Amino acid sequence: MSFNWLFVLEVTITGLLVGLMYSLIALGFVLIYKASGIFNFAQGAMTLFAAFALVSLSAFLSLGFSLVGVLVIMVALAYVVERVMLRPLVARPALALFMATIGLGFFLEGVAQAIWGTQPRGLDIGITETSYDLGGILISKMDLFGAGLSGVLLFCLVWFFQKTRTGRALRAVSDDHEAALSVGIPLRSAWAITWAIAGLVALAAGILWGTRLGVQFSLTLIALKALPVLIIGGFDSVPGAIIGGLIVGSSESLAEVLLGPYVGGGIKDFSPYLLAVVFLWARPYGLFGREIIERV
Amino acid sequence: MFYRECGNYKATYREDMAIFPIPLDKWGIFVILILAFLVVPFLAGHYWLISIIIPFLIFSLSALGLNFLTGYAGQLSLGHASFMAVGAYASVILYSRYGVPFLPSLLGGGLVAAVVGAIFGIPSLKVKGFYLAVSTLAAQFIIHWGISHSRWVSGGSVYSTVNTPDLYIFGWLVDTSMEKYYVALVIVVIMVLFGKNLVRSQIGRAWMSIRDMDVASEIIGVSQFRYKLLAFAVSSFYAGVAGGLLAFLYYMAANIEEFHLHLSFRLLGMIIIGGMGSVLGSFLGAAFIVLLPIFINRLVSGWGALFPVDLLANLELIIFGGLIIFFLIIEPLGLARLWLTVKDKLRLWPFPY
Amino acid sequence: MEGSNHPPMLEVKDVHISFGVLKALNGVSLHIKKGEILAIIGPNGAGKTTMTNVISGVCHPKPGRILFEGKDITTMPPHHVAALGIARTFQNVEIFKGMRVLDNIMMGRHLQMRSGFLSQGIYWGLGQKEEIRHRKFVEWVIDWLEIEHIRKTPAGMLAYGLQKRVELGRALAAEPKLLLLDEPMGGMNVDEKEDIARFILDANEELGTTIFLIEHDMGVVMDISDRVIVLEYGEKIAEGTPAEIKNNEKVIKAYLGTATRR
Numbered sequence: 001m002s003f004n005w006l007f008v009l010e011v012t013i014t015g016l017l018v019g020l021m022y023s024l025i026a027l028g029f030v031l032i033y034k035a036s037g038i039f040n041f042a043q044g045a046m047t048l049f050a051a052f053a054l055v056s057l058s059a060f061l062s063l064g065f066s067l068v069g070v071l072v073i074m075v076a077l078a079y080v081v082e083r084v085m086l087r088p089l090v091a092r093p094a095l096a097l098f099m100a101t102i103g104l105g106f107f108l109e110g111v112a113q114a115i116w117g118t119q120p121r122g123l124d125i126g127i128t129e130t131s132y133d134l135g136g137i138l139i140s141k142m143d144l145f146g147a148g149l150s151g152v153l154l155f156c157l158v159w160f161f162q163k164t165r166t167g168r169a170l171r172a173v174s175d176d177h178e179a180a181l182s183v184g185i186p187l188r189s190a191w192a193i194t195w196a197i198a199g200l201v202a203l204a205a206g207i208l209w210g211t212r213l214g215v216q217f218s219l220t221l222i223a224l225k226a227l228p229v230l231i232i233g234g235f236d237s238v239p240g241a242i243i244g245g246l247i248v249g250s251s252e253s254l255a256e257v258l259l260g261p262y263v264g265g266g267i268k269d270f271s272p273y274l275l276a277v278v279f280l281w282a283r284p285y286g287l288f289g290r291e292i293i294e295r296v
Numbered sequence: 297m298f299y300r301e302c303g304n305y306k307a308t309y310r311e312d313m314a315i316f317p318i319p320l321d322k323w324g325i326f327v328i329l330i331l332a333f334l335v336v337p338f339l340a341g342h343y344w345l346i347s348i349i350i351p352f353l354i355f356s357l358s359a360l361g362l363n364f365l366t367g368y369a370g371q372l373s374l375g376h377a378s379f380m381a382v383g384a385y386a387s388v389i390l391y392s393r394y395g396v397p398f399l400p401s402l403l404g405g406g407l408v409a410a411v412v413g414a415i416f417g418i419p420s421l422k423v424k425g426f427y428l429a430v431s432t433l434a435a436q437f438i439i440h441w442g443i444s445h446s447r448w449v450s451g452g453s454v455y456s457t458v459n460t461p462d463l464y465i466f467g468w469l470v471d472t473s474m475e476k477y478y479v480a481l482v483i484v485v486i487m488v489l490f491g492k493n494l495v496r497s498q499i500g501r502a503w504m505s506i507r508d509m510d511v512a513s514e515i516i517g518v519s520q521f522r523y524k525l526l527a528f529a530v531s532s533f534y535a536g537v538a539g540g541l542l543a544f545l546y547y548m549a550a551n552i553e554e555f556h557l558h559l560s561f562r563l564l565g566m567i568i569i570g571g572m573g574s575v576l577g578s579f580l581g582a583a584f585i586v587l588l589p590i591f592i593n594r595l596v597s598g599w600g601a602l603f604p605v606d607l608l609a610n611l612e613l614i615i616f617g618g619l620i621i622f623f624l625i626i627e628p629l630g631l632a633r634l635w636l637t638v639k640d641k642l643r644l645w646p647f648p649y
Numbered sequence: 650m651e652g653s654n655h656p657p658m659l660e661v662k663d664v665h666i667s668f669g670v671l672k673a674l675n676g677v678s679l680h681i682k683k684g685e686i687l688a689i690i691g692p693n694g695a696g697k698t699t700m701t702n703v704i705s706g707v708c709h710p711k712p713g714r715i716l717f718e719g720k721d722i723t724t725m726p727p728h729h730v731a732a733l734g735i736a737r738t739f740q741n742v743e744i745f746k747g748m749r750v751l752d753n754i755m756m757g758r759h760l761q762m763r764s765g766f767l768s769q770g771i772y773w774g775l776g777q778k779e780e781i782r783h784r785k786f787v788e789w790v791i792d793w794l795e796i797e798h799i800r801k802t803p804a805g806m807l808a809y810g811l812q813k814r815v816e817l818g819r820a821l822a823a824e825p826k827l828l829l830l831d832e833p834m835g836g837m838n839v840d841e842k843e844d845i846a847r848f849i850l851d852a853n854e855e856l857g858t859t860i861f862l863i864e865h866d867m868g869v870v871m872d873i874s875d876r877v878i879v880l881e882y883g884e885k886i887a888e889g890t891p892a893e894i895k896n897n898e899k900v901i902k903a904y905l906g907t908a909t910r911r
Contacts, residue, residue: 039426088625095372096624098426099568102561103620110613224557227430235426263445270441273434277419280431284423309784310777493772497780498755498762505745505756512743515705516819517731517760526766573747 010138011257012250017139017147019249021208024150025222026229026241027157028201034236035170035194036086037094041101044223045108046199050074051206052116067203074199082192146208153204157197158238170194228276234289243287248272315492332481337474345473346546348586353480354541356582359566360491360575361534366564367572368495369527370507371420372429375436376535376563381555382439383409383536384543385449388458388550398465398544402483406536412439413532420524424510436557443552450552457551460544476545483541487534492575494530503527504573565616569623571632580631588612656719658683658859659827664703664713673699674710675883681827686853686860688874688891690867692903695880697863698740701829704861705737706730717827732760736825738816740832740863746805750815753804754790757822758783790818794848810841817845821852828852829861834869842866846873871895879903 025047032040040046053073057066085104089097131138161167172180173190181187209222225248233244255271279286316322340349362376387405390396396404416435420428443449443456450456463470470476494500502523505513514520543550562585570581592611627633657680666674674696681687689697702708704715706727715723722730736757744753762783768775791800794814799807804815813833820828830849834842846869852858864870870877871891879887879894881903887894894900 085621085625092624092628095370095425096628098372098429099564100621100624102564103568103617103624105617106561106613107617107621110610110615110617114610114614224433227433231427231430266441266445270434270437273430273437277431277434280419280423280427284427309781309788313777313780313784490770493776494766494770497769497772497776498759498764499766499769501748501752501756502759504748504752508745508747509743511707512739513745513756515707515727515731515737516756516823517728518756519728 008254008257011253013139014143015250015253016246017143017249018253019246020147020150020154020242021205021212021245022222022225022229022249023242023245024153024201024208025205026226026233026245027154027238028198028205029226029230030236030238030241031157031194031198031201034238035173036191038086038097038101039094039235040104040198041098042105042108043198043202043226044221045105045112046074046077046202047206047209047223049077049108049112049206050199050203051210052112054203054207055210056116070203071200074203075196078195078199079192082188082195086191087188142212146212149204149208153201154238154242157201161238166193225272228272230286231276232279232286234286237286237288240286240288248275251275313496315496329485333478337477342473345477348590350473350477350480350545351542352582352586353484354538354546355563355566355586356579357484357487357541358535358538359563359570359582360488360578361531361538362563363567363572363574363578364491364495364503364534365527365531367567367574367577368500368507369503369524370510371417371524371527372425373432373531374429374557374560374564375416375432375434375439376531377555377557377559378436378439379409379413379532379535380539380542380559381443381550381552382412382532383539384550384555385443385458385539385552386536387540388460388543389449391544392458392461398463402537402540402544405540406533409536409539410529410533413535414525414529417525417528420528421521433557436560440552440556450550456553457549459549463544480541480545483537487537488575491534495575499523499526507573562616565620567630568620569630571630572628574630574632576635577630577632580635584631585616588615655683657681658718659704659861660714660716661700661704662714662716664700664710664715666699666703666708666710666713673883674703674713677880677883677885679878679885679888681859681861683826683859684853684857685875686849686862686873688862688864688870688877689880690864690870690877690894691880691886694882696883697880698831699883700880701737701831701861701863704730704829705735731823734824734826735829736820736823736827737829738813738820738831738833740835742809742812742816744804744812744816744819746803748804749801750796750804750807750818751787751791751800753815754787754818754822755783757790757819758787760823787822790822793851794818794821795844810837813837814845814848817848821856821858824856825858827859827861831863832865833862834864834866842869849873 025043028043028046029040032038032043050070050073053070054066057069061069081104085100086097089100131140132144161171169180169185170190170193172183173185173187173194180190229241229244229248231244232247233240233242252268252271256265256268260267311317314322316325336349337345358376358380362373365371365373365376383405385405386408387401390401390404391398412435416431419431423431450458465479468475470479495503502513502518505516505518506520506523506527510520539550539555542554547554566581566585567578568581569584570579571577589612592615595611623630659681661677661679664674664677665672677696677700679687689700691697699708703710703713706722706725706729709724713723714721717730717733717735720733722733725733745756748756762779764776764779768779770776791797794817796811796814796818799811804812807815813835817830817833820830833849834845837845849860849862850873853860862870862874874891877887877889877891877894878885879897879900886899886903887897889897
């Protein structure tokens, strides 16, 4: 059987592009984890919520205004979540907070479906379904746009955290809440800002994936795909989210195409998780995560 | 006045360590058991037995299994439903394909699930918390794929279901709802008793020590790996038996699509709402989750005109999510704790304090 | 309490350990004879708790060796070290907050429990007998520590001083040969300290337990210990009887600092 290298390359590149989009979702998780030590299981539901809101708003507003409108909604959501859910649980162990975000995920999903129904909605942001031919390799315009937008956002966020004052303050909060408080960083606004940024990221992810798949319930499942990305890259690392996403995206596409035909397909559904388990064994904190040292 | 502890002194350690040290509690449980065995099957109609009570019993058993792992040992598991699936398929295959009698099949299903559960628990040697939770999530997806794509297990077709043949126990054909109810009841009672004994013995304490302070627990001599693996194994055993019971008594088939990710979350919700680290809590949580859709249905048919349709249809999700958050904030020990608080007040009634 | 010419119960040989760039212990050696009370003192950050962690197997020295009753335990995991007869308490109280006092102390009996999985699950019969046997011992410990009145209280609800006492009970319940106590009197008032000091002495005299004590209260240290070792910045700067240490120049300098010029 001749090996079609060009085809493999095409699949890999598509996988990498998709991977960047996984990275974007993973980034939402990383941000909240970095800022508050909480793993926000509801990130997927927030993505869904943002995408639905955009669909609704863009029905009667221009794209630009709709985006702003959704941003406002997500920020408001972040504020409400912080007040109602996070504040009462501030002293509790991380696992309790994690389970609360699971509850939040279901709550948001229910509300989203109650408001917008369960039918998938199309999301049109003006990108056509064409493909570019680069020397025998077909790359979809959609994928390129998605990857491009993700890349730009990721770059902006990395710059924000490294170079701006607010960004550094947020990093301080994630490192040590009490120390940050003692140098005058307002904890609650820091958390609110972070959740708002996470909401923004959710919106971006929602747009990209919504355009690709249609805005529907399965978006929340995509968010679950971000978990292996986090395991591989590290829960608290932005570069980790990027590299992890690339690894997951390319490996799942390759695995599906190379192994899929022999085993009846469906490899994509679990191969990221299998990879994650392997990483759990070999590098428990991911490629870039920080090791947690406990003092006795 | 009625619920007293006065004059209730324990003369021996044996009495002090009994499951129900307060006589009224003990009588209460006797009454419940008598009701369960002698009254319920005759009063409850066929519909209630089949669609509500039997699933309630089986999910309580599964929730108890999850409680061992997450509530007592503190290891979050997001893939419990997949171990139920393993048990379901294993027991049905043993019974239908290899002619193993029902009870050993059920046990076998549980054991296979225990082994699979223990395998997915191996990462607990190196990681904990969220990381371990992701491993259990991996179990959910990997097992789902494995079962549905394995020709040997499920026929590997799109259908992936293995039907159960007629159920014979010691030669008796079990096909009425009442008979199925008794099968479920007896098995659940025995396993719950075993489980209760486990958690009040050293194993339960060791699990709780891992949950509360795992580093200290290891330093005083508890082998973390051994007890975590044990928690995974026992928890998955209970899940496997519950899965088998569902296959034989409820679905009449082992179907991987019934053991989806959402069920894993429902089970987690059961123990959060019912009470983590509590046997009673597993039952309360299961009852709550099983009855919730029915309650909402009644609500909808009664007040349907007032609310938009979509809101009511998704009310279950909203209430489920909201209650999880509510219980975590207000009463982290769940309904079981609320029940204990009520009992405490009853102890003093009619005095205020 | 002088031992005979037996080899020491615990030997720590030239232990070095670093956490990242921080060198916590820099070539420390010490030994404890069976039956004695050895106190470790030193300023904060001197490496006392790290030494305890190294002995109990939480972290492993590079290089260095630890011998307990002649056996090399340098790289043993903590639960194996515990099985050899070493128990400890912690600087930050590490009791099991979700469990009752009684259950916490029963955990100390963990290594002595013999019933298997099935006996515990079936309970009536062997499991119950085992539970009762250990319960009797735990009740003895509870009596001895005078905490009968709180035995059914969830440990998380107790005052700090009582929590420390429960932790001591948990360690004693293991019937250890060597007891490592990391600031058992931290945060206590004079009365409570006297109680704990009495318990430590009783454990040493009545039960024959060898004691490795980290403590800041000099009065206590001078009163009850047989020998004292002083650590500073990860190194041993003095060793001797309490009287010798009190007058040791290096020790005085470490604790009180030298006079500064104006």
